[in-house]
Amino acid sequence: MSVRPHLDRWAATADLVMSLPTAVTHGVLPERLAGDITALRDGRPPDPRVILLCRDAGDGDPVAAALRDGTAGTAVRPEFGVTVAPPLHDTAGCELVRAAILDADVVLAVVRYTDVVSSPGAGIAPLAPWTALALEVVGPHRLTVVVDGIEDSRSTASNRRDWVARSVRRGLLLGERVPDRAIAEVGTRAGTGLAGLLERALGGWLRDAERAAVDAVGCRLARTVTDLRHWCHTILDGGTRTAATGAALDPARVLDPGYARERETRLLARGTLVLLDAADRRLTAV
Secondary structure: OOOHHHHHHHHHHHHHHHOOOHHHHOOOOOOOHHHHHHHHHOOOOOOOEEEEEEOOOOOOHHHHHHHHHHOOOOOOOOEEEEEEOOOOOOHHHHHHHHHHHHOOOEEEEEEEHHHHHHOOOHHHHHHHHHHHHHHHHHOOOOEEEEEEOHHHOOOOHHHHHHHHHHHHHHHOOOOOOOOHHHEEEEEOOOOEOHHHHHHHHHHHHHHOHHHHHHHHHHHHHHHHHHHHHHHHHHHHHHHOEOOOOOOEOOHHHOOOOOOHHHHHHHHHHHHHHHHHHHHHHHHHOO
16 A cells, blocks of 8 residues: 555645744754655655764764664665763753754663663663653654663673663653663673664664654654644643743733733644644544
């Protein structure tokens, strides 16, 4: 069955959301979404975009190199981006990482085994806000926590596995939102566990690149529409900020003199919700 009619509807929805004013998009738009849909319509499935989140510089490079070697000789050419999770007060850094995750097809949160062992939970906590965002964007089946360095473990795999999984879930605040297979133990120095990680992260693309790309792009598009709707409701439910001070504006005062820009934002939010309802009907028709 051809996916062309689906992609035509997706393209119409993407054109709509990318044309919305910034007052109602609130930084939730994946910049490369429309281009990815165009590539699919042209019969050119985009290569998977893989983001590796790390606590420290260099942690993700060995994992990226291993996956790159694993796809050598295949038709799949993943685009790897290794990024260090910035502190939340680093506004510019956070915006860059957020934009990268919003356009990701696969996210790997790379942590060192020694960090998990030396300070269970706390050592990997800086990644928690970003794994939470990644979980929302790519879902539990395309997010993997990679624990690298199991060569340094003195425990047997059976004894180590449950303890490592509990520490990772606690440190990254994952709870039970991801399956056990989303926590991968590897040893990049010894070449341990890399075949399983390759299958987990990129197996879908290696088996059927078009199907995997359609699934990933469709997921990003649906989430974008959901996020836009949520933000518009936030504006209408009292989340409007005054242009002058940035303080929350009481909805009861929106008609007061001096709040023309705020009234315009609320009107845009209402209009956007109407348009998104039509977009949802297109998406659910897929």
